[in-house]
Amino acid sequence: MKLRDLLANGEGQTTEFKKSLSLRREALEALCAMVNAEGARGTVVFGVEPNGTICGIESGNLDTAQRSLSQAIRGGFDPPLHAEIWVEELEGKQLLLLSAERPRSVPYHEYNGRAWIRQGSEKRQLTLSEKDQLRRSRDRAFHPGPWKCDRCGARVGQLISVTVSKDGMKKNYDCSCGGQFWPCT
Ligand SMILES: [Zn+2]
Structure with missing residues (x-):
């Protein structure tokens, strides 16, 4: 999606604005929450206020900013999250973008030991039973x-x-012995 469209759509299920790079923890929690939702992807735009006003990121060394952000991602996400970080300029201001996607094989990612989930533009922590449910279904x-x-x-x-019901088609995991098939690990 084009940056202008992304900004025009505002914050939502897959987009989060952060006005400053100092809001890194909140940004990465939001990213965690977005990739854990059904859409499985999310983008954080640094340098934009929550209402969509472009303020630009702090002037300074962008390389250092990108490096410290990628370090925080490497060190904080479990399982590891593959993310992309890039810089774009709009209205003479610099924005740092961070985008990630959850592979289908990963039920959910945790950031610093916590699993978040996004609902609209809000996030909350997954409960134990929700985590369990995601692990099974996904x-x-x-x-x-x-x-x-x-x-x-x-x-x-x-x-x-397969079993066909009103909810669609589902693989049948039942073994003839009464047990259940699970992925070999
Ligand atoms: Zn069996």
């Missing part, structure tokens, strides 16, 4: 296999049985 639904039964230990390369 991990398994998209896992290519192979699979192992948690009861009899049978192994299969592919789950070929």
Whole structure:
């Protein structure tokens, strides 16, 4: 998306504005919350006030700013988050953009030990049962296999049985022994 469109759309499910680079922790928590939501991606724009006013980031060494941000991402996210950081100029002001996506194989990312989730432009921490639920639904639904039964230990390369309900088509994880197939690790 073009930067102008991104800014015009305002903050939302996949966009967060931060007026200053000093709001790094809040920004990375917001990024964590956005990638953990169903959309699985998010962009933080530094140098923009929450209402969309372009103020630009602090003048200073951009290399240092990018490096310290990428260090915070490397050190803070578990599992590691692949993010991109770049600088754009608009109305003579510099903006730093940070964008990331959650791979389908990752149920959720934690930042500094906390898992956030975004709802609209607000974020909150995931509860234990939500984490558990995400781990089950996301991990398994998209896992290519192979699979192992948690009861009899049978192994299969592919789950070929599916269940069709009003919610759509779903892989069937039931083993004939009464156990459940889970991804082999
Ligand atoms: Zn079994």
